[in-house]
Structures are given as structure tokens and as C-alpha cells.
Amino acid sequence: MATSLKNLSQHSNANISDIKARKFGIVVSEWNDEITESLYGAALETLLRHGAKENNIYRKNVPGSFELPLGAQWLAKLEEIDAVICLGCVIQGETRHFDFICSAVAHGITEVGLKYDKPVIFGVLTPENQQQALDRAGGKHGNKGDEAAISAIKMLGF
Template sequence: MKIIQSGITNQTASIAVIISRFNQFVNNNLLFGALDTLTRIGQIKEDKIFKIYVPGAYEIPLIAKYIAKNKKYDAIITIGTIIKGSTDHFKYISSNVYNNLSKISIKYLIPITLGILTANNLEQSIERSGLKMGNKGSEAALAALEMINIISKLKEKMIKS
């Protein structure tokens, strides 16, 4: 049986992080968690991390596609917060963002990880950005690091086969 699995350190990877400015208070905590994980745990050098700010979560897929298409980065981490309001707007925005990011990731064969919170209220989003529920930005960074390494191992395996 052959198994491919990988760790989370990679000193040569380049990572793009797309951050929504809307709900910036929460997103700053998510970004801090992602950057801390990338540099401290993943050992990514700061000059290999490219941060791009966009107005809101809805704009993230367009920038992700632009980055993925240029094939300059090994992974994309998305950071944002979508909080439910009194209308269905929340449902349509989150569904659209998640579906489009998944399609971009598959089309361009680049890991795109979700540090995008969908929460019923501000309290839930604060809890998931560094309090009781951990930091989803950090979790997105961990997933990106592991996926970069898994894809690298798959490429090596395909070349050797």
C-alpha cells in the first residue's frame, strides 16, 4: 500500500492571502492567526506572503481567480466574515463565494483554503476568530501548508512513475 501524507512546514512556498475589509475587526484576528501560523509553524518567510485587501467577501473569488490563473503562488488563503442579517443576502453571498472558490481551486489546481466565517451574529464570529472556538484563519493556514506539501509530493511521485 502506498500512502501520501505530509507535514506543514515549507520554507520555499509562496502564499497569497486575500482579506475582506468588511467586518475588519474580526478579519484582523483571522489574519493574525493565519500569518502567525504561516511564519511560526509553517516557517514561511514574510517576503513569500502576499496580502491583498478587497472590499468584501463577494469580491474574493475574482481576485482568487486572477492569482490562480497567473500560477505565481502555491496556495491562496481567503479571510473574511459573513454575518447573517435579517434578509437572505447572507445565504446567497456565502453560497456564491464558497462555490466559486471551489471551482477556481479545481480548475487551476491550486489549494484555496477558507478562513471565511459564516456566523449568525457578531458574537459567533468573534468566538471563531481567536476565542473559544479557535482561530479559523490559523486553521486555513494549516490546511494550505499541508495541501502545498501533498501536491508537491504528488508531483514528485508522478515524475518518478
């Protein structure tokens, strides 16, 4: 469903598992940090609200969204990490660079989850402009960080 029709922070509470003993890795892109810090704040708050312990949440920063898959892989290979959440923002520019980065990031994150057989969540915004990013990072469409954290929780209950 298009995010213009849905609030990213609204979700069903069905299949919410007990995460008190679960450990989460969160990989955050430093590029577009105004957006990614908001995504991180929402993801962290959602995990804590649903019972995760703060000392079981590990944050690692990477320079940009292109580096998210490798950062995710470094966390996913740790046996104690149960799920990895990748947070980034790639804003459309004037060149095809956007297409290449978004495709590489999506494929890379997917491959990490399949390789390590654990949830690796795509919490990457791919908006056309800064305003669309702000709208999806705590603005009128909610926060993709919240949605990413809920996805991780639900996948752990699968």
C-alpha cells in the same frame, strides 16, 4: 465537526510539509474588518511559525467576501503562488442576502482552486451573530485563520 465542539487552532501535525520555498497569497475581506484582521493575523503567524518566509506571503484586500473568489483568482493565476487563502466573515442578517453571498463565495472559491489546480482555502466565517464571529476569530473556539493556513500547508504536501 461543529466548531462548538472543536478549537479551530488545534490541529494534527501530520502531513505538515516544508514550506520554506513556498509562496502564499492571502485575500482578506475588508467587510467585518475587526474579524478579518484577526483571521489574517492568525494565518500569517501560522505560516511564519511553520517556516514560510515573510517576503513569500502576499496580502491583497477586497471590499467584501463576495469579491474573495475574484481576488483569489487574480492571485492563483500567478505561477509563483503555490496556495491562496481566502479570509472573510459574513454574519447572518434579517434577509436571505446571507444565503446568496455565502453560497456564491463558497462556489467561487472552489472553482478557482479547481481551475488553477492549486490549494485555494475557504477561511470564511458564516456565523449567526457578532459574538460567534469573535469566538471563531481568536476567541473561545480558536481562530479560523490558523485553521485556513494549516489547510494550505497540508494541501501543499498532498
